[in-house]
Every structure is written in structure tokens, then in C-alpha cells.
Amino acid sequence: MSFFSNSEESGFDDLVDTNIEVVQTSSYDETGLKDKIESTGMKRELFACALQLAVVGWGRDNYGDVTIEGEKKSLPDIFEEAGVFYDNEPGVSLGPNDLTPRRLIRVFRFQIKRYMGAKNLRSFLLRKYGADKDKTFHKHIFPGAEHLITEKKYANVLIDCYRQLDDSQGSHFVDRIKTVFRTRDVDFD
Numbered sequence: 001m002s003f004f005s006n007s008e009e010s011g012f013d014d015l016v017d018t019n020i021e022v023v024q025t026s027s028y029d030e031t032g033l034k035d036k037i038e039s040t041g042m043k044r045e046l047f048a049c050a051l052q053l054a055v056v057g058w059g060r061d062n063y064g065d066v067t068i069e070g071e072k073k074s075l076p077d078i079f080e081e082a083g084v085f086y087d088n089e090p091g092v093s094l095g096p097n098d099l100t101p102r103r104l105i106r107v108f109r110f111q112i113k114r115y116m117g118a119k120n121l122r123s124f125l126l127r128k129y130g131a132d133k134d135k136t137f138h139k140h141i142f143p144g145a146e147h148l149i150t151e152k153k154y155a156n157v158l159i160d161c162y163r164q165l166d167d168s169q170g171s172h173f174v175d176r177i178k179t180v181f182r183t184r185d186v187d188f189d
Helices: 013-017 028-042 043-053 077-082 101-107 109-119 124-129 135-140 152-168 173-183
Strands: 065-068 072-075
Touching: 013 065, 028 043, 028 101, 043 065, 043 077, 043 101, 043 109, 065 077, 072 077, 109 135, 124 152, 135 152, 152 173
Parallel strands: none
Antiparallel strands: 065 072
């Protein structure tokens, strides 16, 4: 068995001079998602769904209802009308502009944070898994906030909430949250 001890031995040094442009890959496009949301004519309803999911949560095919301007609507009905893919099998292949519940939360993350701050709302994540946390964290801690948070103190609280969720549910959210923070260069402990 032999191993190269230096670059020249490999015989591939000529490749370094090749004009290569690496292409970033992403499974979705936020501008495309924004355009798709606007094209549905249901921007308000889809924001309400994203807010409902971020604050109340969902699970086991139960997405719940939301009341918009006094009218109660089920999230699945809104999803069907707007073409949101919401009962997907794990690993399903989606287009970069396909709407999903998580993508709605991500696209509306800035508005969710502002709405939660204005209405003093706390997400299920903070209520259930971070009850001992300072009340000033309320607008920073919700599913999808990992794409918004830039400060270490909020990153640590979000990770702690997800760690408690993982411990109680046997899930593995913390790894994904940490990966997002590393990719975005957000410090955490």
C-alpha cells in the first residue's frame, strides 16, 4: 500500500490552474418563493399560516386553524388552495419554488419576529421547552428563527430549547440548527 507524501507525486497539480467556478446549491430560492406567494393572491393567508405554525406548532398531520380578520380557516384548506405541499414523505423532491410549511415560516421569518414582538407572543418552542428563559427572548425563539438569529445569546437559547425538545421526543433538531448557525457564521456555545 502506498501513499503520496506530497502534491507532485499525485500527478494532478496541473488541475489547480483550471478555470473552475463552483456553484452553490440550494433546494429553494427565497425570491422565487416570494414571487410564488404573491402569485397565489393569498399573501395574508399564507403569512397567517406561517405565524400559526411558528407560534402554535403542528404535529402528526394536525396543522390546526387560523382566524384572519374574524374568519376561521383550516390551514390544510389554505394550503390546498395556495398549492402548498404539506403532507410530504421524508426525502420527497421539491422544486426550488415549491411552498411548504417550513418554507413559509422561513420566508416570513422577519414578519413573524415583528408580529410576535408587537403582540408579545411566545412560541410553543419557548413556552414548552424554554419556560425558564428570560421573557425578553419571546420574539427571537420560534421554529425557523435559526435563519434569522445573529446574536450568540439567542442562538444558545434556541439550541437549548431544541435540545430539550430532542430529549423529550427523540428527535435530532439540534444538529440541523447548529449546521445552519455554522453556515451563517453565527456563534454559539
